[in-house]
Amino acid sequence: MSVLLSPVAVDAKPRYEILDGLRGVAAVIVVIFHLLETYSKGVPYQLLNHGYLAVDFFFVLSGFVVGYAYDSRWSQGMTFGNFCKRRIIRLQPMLIFGTIVGALLFYMQGDHPAFGPIMQTPWWIVVLLTIIGGTVLPIPKSWDIRGWAEFNPLNGATWSLLWEYLANFLYGIVLHRLRLHTLIVLAGLAALLVVNVCLNIDIFGVLDVRDYAAYTIIGGWSLTPDQLLIGFSRLAYPFLIGLVISRVAKMQIHISRHGFIISSIILAAILVMPRIGGDNPNNFWMNGLYEIFAILLVFPLIIMMGRGSVLAGEKYEGVCKFLGAISYPLYVTHYPLIYVQMSWAATHPDAPVSTHIFMGICYFIMAIALAYASMKLYDMPLREWLSAKFLNRRK
Numbered sequence: 001m002s003v004l005l006s007p008v009a010v011d012a013k014p015r016y017e018i019l020d021g022l023r024g025v026a027a028v029i030v031v032i033f034h035l036l037e038t039y040s041k042g043v044p045y046q047l048l049n050h051g052y053l054a055v056d057f058f059f060v061l062s063g064f065v066v067g068y069a070y071d072s073r074w075s076q077g078m079t080f081g082n083f084c085k086r087r088i089i090r091l092q093p094m095l096i097f098g099t100i101v102g103a104l105l106f107y108m109q110g111d112h113p114a115f116g117p118i119m120q121t122p123w124w125i126v127v128l129l130t131i132i133g134g135t136v137l138p139i140p141k142s143w144d145i146r147g148w149a150e151f152n153p154l155n156g157a158t159w160s161l162l163w164e165y166l167a168n169f170l171y172g173i174v175l176h177r178l179r180l181h182t183l184i185v186l187a188g189l190a191a192l193l194v195v196n197v198c199l200n201i202d203i204f205g206v207l208d209v210r211d212y213a214a215y216t217i218i219g220g221w222s223l224t225p226d227q228l229l230i231g232f233s234r235l236a237y238p239f240l241i242g243l244v245i246s247r248v249a250k251m252q253i254h255i256s257r258h259g260f261i262i263s264s265i266i267l268a269a270i271l272v273m274p275r276i277g278g279d280n281p282n283n284f285w286m287n288g289l290y291e292i293f294a295i296l297l298v299f300p301l302i303i304m305m306g307r308g309s310v311l312a313g314e315k316y317e318g319v320c321k322f323l324g325a326i327s328y329p330l331y332v333t334h335y336p337l338i339y340v341q342m343s344w345a346a347t348h349p350d351a352p353v354s355t356h357i358f359m360g361i362c363y364f365i366m367a368i369a370l371a372y373a374s375m376k377l378y379d380m381p382l383r384e385w386l387s388a389k390f391l392n393r394r395k
Contacts, residue, residue, distance in 0.1 A: 013069065017320040018260045018306040023061055024323020025264045026054040027330045029271045030157075031367050034338045035360050038345050043213055044279040051271050052218055053294055055160050056238050058331075060299045062164060063242020064307070066171055071247065074176055082391070083172045087165075089386045092136075094379050095161055098332040099133035101370070102154030105336045112343040116147030129154055136162050138223050149222040157335035159221035163235040175243060183244050190236035194295055197233045198288040204229060215288035217295065241300050245307070252308030253301065259309020260316050263302050270294050329379060330371035337363050337370070 033051025040046040070083060103126055110118035125145060129152075132139055136158070138151035146153040151162055175183070196203050200214050206225040213219060220231025245251045255262055276290040277283030311317045341363045345356060 016307055020324025021260050021320030022306050024327040026057050027327040030054045031334045038342045044275045048272050049275045050273050056234055056295045057299045059235055059238035060242045060303055063239035064246045064303050067243040067246030080172045085390050087168045089383055093382045094329055094332045096134040097374055098155045099130055101333050102336040103130040105340055109339040109343045112346045121145045151221055155335055163231050167239045180247050187240035190240055191296055193233035194237050197230055198291045215284035217291050245303055251304050253305045255309040257312050263305040267302050326371045329375045333370050334367040337367050
């Protein structure tokens with residue numbers, strides 16, 4: 001760990017750089033997952049099958065980071081309004097930027113057969129949805145201009161930020177006030193929601209419309225009953241268990257050497273694991289059990305490993321800092337490029353495999369470069385200015 005040098009004394013707190021690095025590892029895997037998803041015949045056949053579980057890992061990490069960073073500040077005079085300012089300054093600039101990127105690339109995606117009538121969409125509607133998308137408010141299904149019923153059709157990956165904002169709002173209103181045993185009880189109840197979705201139990205009677213993703217946790221990006229239930233289920237347990245871990249000092253696993261490498265390997269193994277049970281419908285329940293195991297047990301253990309271990313050498317420290325710095329910009333800007341890649345692949349089905357691989361590598365490099373450039377030239381300077389203006393921080 002290293003000490004954060006902040007102008008505000010209350011902000012000075014040890015930083016778990018291994019957790020920063022793990023967030024970056026997960027973000028990179030998400031990009032690769034989406035690039036390979038272009039060539040998938042469906043959920044059971046995805047080449048990097050469980051990459052979507054990175055979102056659930058992000059929510060566990062978010063619960064831990066929010067609890068660790070802010071729990072002690074309420075007794076030091078932090079108000080709900082001040083907390084909201086901090087979270088908006090952290091999240092909103094890149095959300096706006098990612099939505100603008102999606103708008104700028106929107107008409108470059110018009111040749112994919114799975115997309116809606118992109119080329120017939122008036123420009124003013126794109127501008128309107130850019131403004132709405134930049135607020136993180138979801139659009140109704142009737143306003144969809146892509147055909148996928150996403151919260152934000154210009155940048156579908158931002159769906160998880162709506163749930164992130166909800167978690168932060170609930171934390172600022174009530175969760176930070178709750179005692180540890182209450183949080184544990186709530187986390188236990190929320191775990192039942194994960195089991196309900198992953199095993200397709202459907203106790204609320206809304207999951208029968210998602211046969212394509214049965215016995216998975218996939219979903220959460222639309223204003224429909226099934227997607228809202230899935231999104232809340234993906235958020236509730238991970239965020240709550242992250243808060244629990246942040247409050248219990250003993251909930252850490254110490255690895256004396258190579259803690260970052262070991263925890264990264266475990267995380268990557270979970271996210272790249274092939275479909276459990278294959279494509280046989282009689283075995284789909286096996287995959288559901290696997291995802292329950294990953295979300296309820298493995299991801300919290302990885303957070304505890306990252307919390308309790310130390311970096312082995314400056315090389316790992318630099319890697320963790322870089323991965324942590326680009327993780328959020330990478331996640332929030334990469335998906336418009338994926339739309340373009342999907343369109344290119346659909347219009348060049350006869351291109352050699354080597355060409356498709358080359359183009360995939362190019363899109364990956366572009367995603368990393370866009371994330372780094374937006375972080376250095378836009379996100380960091382803007383957040384510094386906003387912090388100085390609204391949080392009374394000196395440069």
